Structures are given as structure tokens and as C-alpha cells.
Amino acid sequence: xxxxxxxxxxxxxxxxxxxxxxxxxxVVLSVVGIIFIMPFAWMVANSFKDIRGIYKYPPDFIPxxxxxxxxxxxxxxxxxxxxxxxxxxxxxxVVLGQLFTASLAGYSFARLRYPGRDKIFLLYISLMMVxxxxxxxxxxxxxxxxxxxxxxxxxxxxxxxxxxxxFMMRQFMVxxxxxxxxxxxxxxxxxxxxxxxxxxxxxxxxxxTLAIFTFVNTWNSFQWPLIVLGKPKVKxxxxxxxxxxxxxxxxxxxxxxxxxxxxxxxxxxxxxxxxQKYYVRGIVTSGIKGGG
Amino acid sequence: xxxxxxARRDGGSxxxxxxxxxxxxxxxxxxxxxxxxxxxxxxxxxxxxxxxLFPIMFAFYIMLTDWSLAKPPEFIGLKNxxxxxxxxxxxxxxxxxxxxxxxxxxxxxxxxxxxxxxxNRKMRGIxxxxxxxxxxxxxxxxxxxxxxxxxxxxxxxxxxxxLDWFGIDGPKWIHDTKWAMPSVIIMSNWxxxxxxxxxxxxxxxxxxxxxxxxxxxxxASGWQRMRYxxxxxxxxxxxxxxxxxxxxxxxxxxxxxxxxxxxxxDATTPLTLYIFNNAFKFFKMGYGAALAAVLFVIILVIxxxxxxxxxxxxxxxxxxx
Numbered sequence: 001x002x003x004x005x006x007x008x009x010x011x012x013x014x015x016x017x018x019x020x021x022x023x024x025x026x027v028v029l030s031v032v033g034i035i036f037i038m039p040f041a042w043m044v045a046n047s048f049k050d051i052r053g054i055y056k057y058p059p060d061f062i063p064x065x066x067x068x069x070x071x072x073x074x075x076x077x078x079x080x081x082x083x084x085x086x087x088x089x090x091x092x093x094v095v096l097g098q099l100f101t102a103s104l105a106g107y108s109f110a111r112l113r114y115p116g117r118d119k120i121f122l123l124y125i126s127l128m129m130v131x132x133x134x135x136x137x138x139x140x141x142x143x144x145x146x147x148x149x150x151x152x153x154x155x156x157x158x159x160x161x162x163x164x165x166x167f168m169m170r171q172f173m174v175x176x177x178x179x180x181x182x183x184x185x186x187x188x189x190x191x192x193x194x195x196x197x198x199x200x201x202x203x204x205x206x207x208x209t210l211a212i213f214t215f216v217n218t219w220n221s222f223q224w225p226l227i228v229l230g231k232p233k234v235k236x237x238x239x240x241x242x243x244x245x246x247x248x249x250x251x252x253x254x255x256x257x258x259x260x261x262x263x264x265x266x267x268x269x270x271x272x273x274x275x276q277k278y279y280v281r282g283i284v285t286s287g288i289k290g291g292g
Numbered sequence: 293x294x295x296x297x298x299a300r301r302d303g304g305s306x307x308x309x310x311x312x313x314x315x316x317x318x319x320x321x322x323x324x325x326x327x328x329x330x331x332x333x334x335x336x337x338x339x340x341x342x343x344x345l346f347p348i349m350f351a352f353y354i355m356l357t358d359w360s361l362a363k364p365p366e367f368i369g370l371k372n373x374x375x376x377x378x379x380x381x382x383x384x385x386x387x388x389x390x391x392x393x394x395x396x397x398x399x400x401x402x403x404x405x406x407x408x409x410x411x412n413r414k415m416r417g418i419x420x421x422x423x424x425x426x427x428x429x430x431x432x433x434x435x436x437x438x439x440x441x442x443x444x445x446x447x448x449x450x451x452x453x454x455l456d457w458f459g460i461d462g463p464k465w466i467h468d469t470k471w472a473m474p475s476v477i478i479m480s481n482w483x484x485x486x487x488x489x490x491x492x493x494x495x496x497x498x499x500x501x502x503x504x505x506x507x508x509x510x511x512a513s514g515w516q517r518m519r520y521x522x523x524x525x526x527x528x529x530x531x532x533x534x535x536x537x538x539x540x541x542x543x544x545x546x547x548x549x550x551x552x553x554x555x556x557x558d559a560t561t562p563l564t565l566y567i568f569n570n571a572f573k574f575f576k577m578g579y580g581a582a583l584a585a586v587l588f589v590i591i592l593v594i595x596x597x598x599x600x601x602x603x604x605x606x607x608x609x610x611x612x613x
Contacts, residue, residue: 029421033424040427057447115310124340132543133564133587134585163340191325238432261439264432280426
């Protein structure tokens, strides 16, 4: 980096230095990239081996024989069909719920005037600071009182509300020009119709960001489901993947575990590739604003 | 707020003003808007009160009790905190939490910083690398820890096999008390670096090109431009990454639970796992809640210290409203 502008008296011109630096950067980026991608590559490679291939030394990267049946075996052994359904229900419910509650409250905070509004907003922001670990025990006790242990409600209902999402919605909606809304109001739209017909369509980028964030977080969520979902038939995918590893006998069936891991990872990878733009924007805007 | 202060100065009662404000809000023109405002907030607010505010207050009570859930809670005052002082495992988990946090966060941010610098160069294919570095971040920690549990297997795992090429006899990683924590840290950084990298990259992209040009004209070397332009301009982004990473690291749980289960010999049991074991394995709700309170205070104190220190090194920190 240091030599990039020292052109005079140097052996190379500025252009050559730039090309050399680019080349160097590519090499470094590629090496780091390989380190980042290798664990995934091994996961997929191992998921096609048999147990002999797993314990072979030195190991092969490419399996000698491709055992596609590992996937069906892992799928039935772990009751993944139920797990997929549970995870999908939970993720869909939490995403839709958060979009609804956060955008409504965001609109209320951003646009409507009523006494106490700013104080409630301040309370929301301070709640964002409370670590979830503090909530684990009281919330668990509460779930017992509600008789929600080992039901999907326990992982859905408490998460339909998001201080972070509400904050993001409010920040986004404040930037929407007021004139659009006033026009609708003059035309006789009520507040709900204004929110539904004017504000929501304009908030699409922020809604997309919140949706993909919430989907990834909910799909990956582990600690809370581990505590409240005891019965096998309500378990979500991360729980099944974790318990699958512990029930193994003498030789850990790594090929099946890796096949199971591949299943679980694929939906988030797809969600990320599809919504990468919104995901990255969410991190970047919340990051810079939150840190400012 | 200003109205309230004015009312007090004028000798009027604060509550009378509040009441007037309320009455005005619900009569006449603004009535409809006030009602709509509360109605829109309602679903969210009810959720918060029931699932956040109430549990937080409930936690204050639970930590003062001895409660196994089988019997009604027994109020014991501060005895849980008294127990903690002589609890060897509590101190061990505390040390582990600090070890993990204060090694994983600085090394992670250091690497993320250099990656962000490399990605900030104007070259083709940068988006591709950015995506690759970010993939572990969105992978669920359970799956990532699963993969790494295999990587760390002493006999069949990838890492010792690779070390073997260079003639190095690798350690037993997650099965060795000395190496277990570094193993978790390496895995966590592999997974978490994408977040810090992305924020630092956005910070770098926000630095105006002219600053560098001006510095070059003044004869600043590459190192000097880094020291006097890049680092100060990036300080708000670095600050944000440091604060959120520290908070996150103290709450890390999944990787410990899957990768090492806290072992061997509690070498990788952080406070979060110790809270989990007490509450949901031994059903000591009171003691668990007391431990969680300690974790909360630690996070709070460290965050406050960060904000205090920020005045000295973060550009434009005091200008914030």
C-alpha cells in the first residue's frame, strides 16, 4: 500500500504499481476466500461419502463413490420433514407478524402526533439494549404459565414484536415526503387507508430488509427453541441438527450429519443470494446510523 | 418537555398541563389522529409490555428467590449473590467469557479491517469476494459449529490433515483444555467476520476521495494517510463494530453448546452456558436469573466505558444529538 504513490525515482510507473497492487490484492483475497469457502466444500463433499470414506486416512476430497442415498437416510432418520414444516411455519409467522406490527408502529411514531409518543419511542430504543440472555428465564416461566411449552406459539408469539424493526421502519418513514400523504388525506382516506395504500408501498425497501433479516435470524435461532421446544414433533431444524449429533453410537456418522447440515443451510443461502442487496443495506444503514 | 418546564416555571402544576395536553389531543381536530396513533401502536405495545417489559421486571424478583419450579418460589433476598462469591464454576465461567470476548473481538476486527481495506480497492469481482466472506455469517451457528466439530477432529479432521502436509503434528483442538477456547474463537471469527467487514467497508466507501488527494499533495506517505485520514474517518464505524461485537460476544451461546458443550473440564463454559445449565438442567431459576443479572451488568458497564472512551477517539462523537 505504502508505495502506491511513490512514482518518482521508483523502478515502476504509477500504472504498473497499481497493476502489481491489484494482483497482490487478488492473491490475498483468493487465499482468504478459499479459507472461507473450504468448510462448506468439505461439508458437501463429506455428505456424499460412506462411513469408510469418512474414516479413511489420508482423506479424499472427492468421494470415491457418490452416495446420494445419504440425503434420504439423513432426512428420514432425523424426521426432517416435520422439522422443515415447523421451521417454515415459525419463520413465516414471525416475518409476517413483525412486518405488520413494526410498520404500523413505525408509521405511528414517524407521522402521527399524540401525547406521550416520544417517551414511548425512547422506551423502545432503550429496550433494544437489553440482552436476550436476561429474558430467557422469566420468559420461560411465563411460557409455562401460558401452557405454551413444546408448542410453536412459544417460539412465535413473543417474537412478533421487534424494537429494532420498529426503529428501522420509523427512521425510513420519516424520510417519505409528507405531500403524498396529505393528498390522500384530502381525498378522504382514513389513517389506515393512507398507511395501507400510500405509506406501505413506499416502504418496500425497508420492509424487504426487515423481512430477510428476520427470516435468517428466525431460521437460525437456536437457544430459545432449545429451551422451550422439548418434544420431538415440534422441534425446528437447528434443534434436530444438534440432537442428531449426540445420539450417535461408537463411530460418529459424519456423512449423515453433513448431509443434514447441507439441508438446513440451503434455504438461508438461497434467501441471502436472492435478497443480498436488502440484507447488506440493512446492516450498513443500521450500522452507520446506530454508531453515528 | 419544553411545555412541562414552562408550566412549572409559571407555577402551574405539571399534571394540570399534562391533562390539558391530553384533553386537547382528544378533542377537536386532532382527536382522530391521536386515536389512530394509539391504535397503530397498540399491537406492538401490548406485545412489548407482555413479552419484554414484564419479563424484565419479573427477572428482578426471580433473582431474589430459590425456585426449582416444582415448588413455589422461596424469597431469600441476596443469598444467590452470596452463593456466587464462593462458586468456583461461576468464576471460571466469568474468566472464560472474558477470555473469549477479549481475544475474539480484537482479532476479528483486526482481520475484518484489512479485508475491508482490500475490498475497498476499485477492482473487478469485489462483490464476489464480499459475498464469499459473508456466507458464513448467514449460515446458522449450529450448522457452522457442526462442520467445525468435524474439522477439529484430531484423527480424521481437515485441520490436522492440512497441518500434516507441513509436517506439523496438530493438537487435539476441542478435546484439549488449552486449545479448546482458541478453537471456538477461530470458528466464531470465521463465522462472524463478515459483519464487521461489511460495516467497515461501508465506512471506507464513505470517505471522500478528496481527503486522500489533499493528503497526497501535502506529501503524506501511505502510512500517514492511513494514520491521519483513514483511521479517524473510519472511527465511527469502528466504534459501532467494537460496541456491538463486545455485546454479542458476551452473549455467545450456540457455538459453545454445539462445538464443545463447555468442555473439556469446563474450559469453554462461558457465563451464558453456565446460566443455561443452572436454569434448564438443574432447574435453579433463582440462581440462573442472578447470574443473568451479572451478565447484564457486565455488558452495561463495558458499553458505558466504550461510550466514555469514544469522546477521545471517535470523530464527531460529541456532535451527536
